[in-house]
Each structure stands twice: as C-alpha cells, then as structure tokens.
Amino acid sequence: MNSSGVLRLSLLERTKKLFVSENWFGFSLVMPALIAVFIIVFLPFVDSLWLSFQRHDLTRPQNDAFIGLGNYINLLGDDRYLGSLRASAVFSLVSVVFEVVLGVGIALVLNRKFIGQGFVRGLMILPWAMPAVVNAAMWKWIYNADYGALNALMTQLGILDEYQVWLANPVAAMALLILANVWKETPFTTILVLAALQGIPDTLYEAARVDGASAWHQFLYITFPLILPVVMVTMLLQTIWGFHHPFELAYIITGGGPYSSTELIPLRIYAQTFRSLRFGYGAAVAYLTSLLLLIPAIFYIRTAYKKIVEY
C-alpha cells in the first residue's frame, strides 16, 4: 500500500470514527426534530425579521422596497404605537403583580390539607382552561352598562347609585380588562407555585418550628426563597404573555377603546397587518416590542439565577 492509500484509509477511519461517536449518533437522532424546528420556527422568524426592514404594503405593491431601519424609526415617532406600548406595559405589569400575589396566596391555601382539596384544586383551574374568546365574551356581558352583572351587583350592594358606563372610561376600561385577565391567568401561577410548594421537605418547617420560628418567618425564610425561582419564571412568562396574548380579551371587550386607551400591542399589530395591510410595518411593531421585552426578561432571569446560587 502506497502513502496516498494509507492517507485515504486514515481519513476514512477518522470520518467513520466521527460518525459513529456517541455525540454524532445522538445528533443524528434529533436531527429530524431540528430540521422541523428550523422550518417551522427559524425560517418564519428570519423571514418576518427581513420583512420588518421593508416597506411591504399589500395594496400598494408598487411602493415595496427595502428601507432598512425605516419602519423602526417611524415607529419611534408613531403616537398610536407608543400609546399601545404604554397601554400594554400598564396592562402587563399590573396584571403580573395581581397574578403573582393572588397565585401565591391561593397556592399556599391549596397546599394545606382540607376536605375537598382535590375538588377545589380542579375548580381553581377552570378559568385558565376556559377558551380565551369565551372568557372575553363572558366579561363583556358582565361589564355591559345597561344589563351587566357588575352594575347590578354594585347598585344592589349600595356602592353605586346608578349604572355606570364602565368601558367608556379609559381608566375603568383598563382596570376591568386587567381584572378579566387576572381572573383567567392567576390559576397558571397557582399551579406552578403549588408544584414548587409540594417539593419543599416538611423537615425544614419542623426544624424551624423547633427553633421557634413564627408562620410568617417560616414563609419568609423557607417558603419564599424556595418558590422564588418558580415565581420569577411565572412573572417572566406572564409579562411576555401580557404583551402578546390578550388579543381576544381586548378585541372583544373594548375593541381598543375608549379612543384607543386599551389598544394593546396585539391589536395594533392586527390593525397594521390585516386591516391596513402594511405587513412590513406590522412586523416591525412585533419585533420592536419583542426587543423591548428582553429588558424585563434579562432582569427576571438574572434575579432568579442569582437567588438560586445564593441559597
């Protein structure tokens, strides 16, 4: 065998070794899934990102052109978009605060043993399991100014003298939209926190009790630090969902009104993309908002990670 023959054999051996190694075999098994993810997630992601750098109006194709950051620059001066961003920020942040406080509180109660515990846990998850459209339609009727349950309840309790047109008031409309969202999303926090609570060993509490720790101190120094990573993840998810998910809620209950005060980001994207048919601009709205969401995302992740390490 000459030297080139030896070299070829060596190359073949090396290639064979590479392909039959454990890593490559594992990689080959997940490759079909990776290809699917690439096609379903990555390609549309890149395509829509590319779209956001273009003027692409379906009804005015003659004006289509690559405009670089033009859409993004225009967005920074678009009062309607900035108003939507503010509305979404208020909606999302206030919702998260209530969802976490209520979710943790309910989880603490459900973590205790009582008769009918399983039934109550099942019941608690109902709002979250309810389709978003049904939830929105239900709250719309509750808030109806002429025959809604909210007005009826408040006048019968003597809180109000006369029926109010809640959804015509920007502050009330936003508050009621948040209430509807909190009602639906709190069970998600509860489930995750409940799962975290059940993972805390009883021995920690027993030791604390032996040391004379009060219930509050047990919560503060045992429960809270141990559920914090889960709470942080929940807060992150709820914040992101607060920006991207509540389309049905806002569309059905307020339609973005009164005078655009509850026009959340998804409604703005919808109007720009599917009503005005400005696909490039609509994509830029989505990407700029996602970029801004990275700020709380990084904060949450860093905080959660730091707490885990310190504990």
Add this chain to the structure above:
Amino acid sequence: MKTIKYYLFTLLILALLLSACAPQATETSQPVAPTEAEIDQPVAETEAPEAETITVIFPKHEAEWADVYEPRIKQFEAETGIKVVLIQSDWDSVADKIIPEMASGGSAYDVVEFDNGWVNEWCGAGWTTPLNDYMPEGYTDGMIPGLVDLFTCPDGTLHGVVWNNDTRFFYYNAAKLSEAGFEAPPATWDELVTQSQAAVDAGVVEYGMDPYWNQEWSLMNEFHFWTYVFGGEVADKQGCFLFNEDPNTLAGLEFAINLLNNGIANPAGLTYDQATAQNLFLSGNSLFFPQGISGLMALANDESASSVAGEIKIGLVPSGGKSLTLPEAFAIPANSQHKEAAWKFIEYMTSIESNVVIAKQIGLLPIWVDLYTDPELTALYPHWAGFYAQLDNVRGLSTLTWYGDFVDIGQAEIHKALAGEQTAQQALDNMAAGLSEFKCVP
C-alpha cells in the same frame, strides 16, 4: 454495535436526501385570465365538471337569524352537482381570511365576500375576475341600478353581484311615540330631538336612541351615515379629502356628539356594537333606530326575540330619505381555479328565485326591482314600499384604495370626539393629519 450505529446513521441520511428530492406540495399560482374559449362559451350550455368543488366564504350576520343560506346551497349542490365548501363566520373573521389571501394571490377561495368599501382597492389591484366574461348579455338589467354601480370597477366591468342588500332604514317605536304624544315620525333631525326629549321626560323610554358607536370598524359606517344624512362628503373621486373642510360633514358629526351630550343617545352606545344596540331597541329601551337592517322588521315582530312586537314601524330617514347602504357582493378571485362553477353559484344564489326564498324567511331586501311589487312579498312586507322609495337616495361607503387606513385612524379620532375628549373639528383635522400620505390618492 458501532457498525450498527454507522448503518443506522447512513440510512437516516439517505432517507433525508430522498425526502429532499420529493416534489414541492404547492406552487404560487398566477392570475388566470379566462381564455377566449371560456368567454365565448354560453354560460347556460356549460356543464360543470363532475363533482367539482368550490370554496365559498362570506359572513354570517345578525340579520341571518334563521338558517337560510345552507339549505339554499344544498339545493344548489343537488341541482348542479357542484359541491360547495362553505365558510361562514362574523364579518371581521371573514375579512381577516380573505384580504391576505387575495393580496397574496392565493387560490384557496372560489367565491368571496366583496364588501362595498373594498371595491376601489380590489379593482386597482386586479384581485377579482370581471363577471362580464361569464354573465349573459343584459343580466343586470333588472337589478337595482345603484347596486350594480357600486360593484362596477372604473373600467366599467362588473366585479360583484350583491347577495346582501344591506340598505339601512329608519325604524321607530310607533306605540311609544304615540304614548309620548306624537303620531308621526320625525321629518327633520330637530324633530327627532324634540320627540326624543318629550318621550324621555314622560318616562316612556330611557333614551331617544341606542347608538352603536364602539371603537371598531363599523364606527366609520356610522360616520358615513351621519355625513350623508347631513349632505356631507368624505372625499372626492380623486381621493382628495373633503371631510375636514366640508361644513355638512362637520355638522353631521357635531349632531351625533350633541345627541350624547343632550341625553338623547344612550351614552353606553360608546361601548356597544350593532347587535347590542339593536337588542336594546327591541327591548323597548329607546324610541328610534336610525340605521337598522332590512331584516330588523321581521325580527321586531318575532315575540321570541322582541318585547316590542307590533310596535315598530319604518319611516324615511329624517333627511329626506338620504341614507347609507352597505351592500355585500359575491366576487370571484382572479386566481380561482373554478370560475365557471363559481359563477354558477353566484348566479344561483342571487337569482330572483333565491331572492324570493331568502326574503320570505328573513326579510332580506331583494336586488331585483320587480320583486318590490311582487304581490306575495308586498303582502308579507307592506313596508317595502317605503324601502324602495328610499333606495334612490342611498349611498355606499367611500371607495378608497386606502380605506383600511381611513378606518384605522378615523375610528380612534371619531370615538374620541364622541366621548367629548375633543371637538368634531379637531377629530376631522387629526384624521386629515394622520392620513396626509393619502391626500389626493384615489
């Protein structure tokens, strides 16, 4: 073991390579112009291919309170052998499906909803098929001329046949009006205010009217209504703005705002859609419903849905009958692969016979002039005489290529004005500023 892994891996790579060689599932189809043979062939003699299937999408409205279209479509299938895949949902959902599909040149649908507000936009973009290529000579001769005109493109070709003659009419509760001391409906808008005030003061009704002025797409229909009934204009034929300069347009919007300020209109109307407002009128909450669908009369007299059965009458809009029409037509997308079958569907569903069947069931207004004197229908709907008198004075929505932007910006500004957060003039000026890039764009 390593050898087995090696062969497994090789097999996997081969499988992937083979799958990559598979043919692509779909190709983007280009607009298909009818061939000469297709155009020359008389429609009546064209046999639909066996088991040809067409996909039809159009909205299901609140006027469709009885199931009328599905049975009619089944009858069409039985008579022609053409299968119909029907997609019906609310107007917004239908619009969301159709517009991107049309704009991207898709061929998913064979017959689509064609709204009056889309005509210029679609004509300019070439999204629909000229129906003149398919319909027999003189086909539109017996139709209400205004409805034909509204769906005729600037080049003179017809692109839609109306399936829903949604001309709006002025309804009033005659019993409650009489109780308030008035025997005739208002002839002017000032009289409407006077009568409303008297009825509210007498405790006969809560409000003069329950408007549907929620911030949504249809708010701009309302804007058109008040503009037209006060003799105003939105834009000229070149697309130059008139709404911010025309005193009559301003007067219309100011009147609507004052209806709220004076307690004539239910303030909750700022949060209501049409169905909610209509339900309130049918519950006896208010005296007038200035922009009601034609089928509302049948619904008002249905005791299962109305508390005011027998009390409702129709008058002319207190502006000499000027009003708004929101007709919806069927159109054939330019890329439909089943245009002959699609035309047969349109022809069948908008025929005189279908108009009669649907009118009898839900009171939908016909598109054929002769049916307004049909003895059977006029016996069933004696108020149609009033309808027909008004049809000469109705106008459709503005046909602008930028209608989507007009609605997007307009609804926010008009809603703000109605809520008293800015004046009518400020709202119109802000609309003009927001739409400045479209000034004088047809």
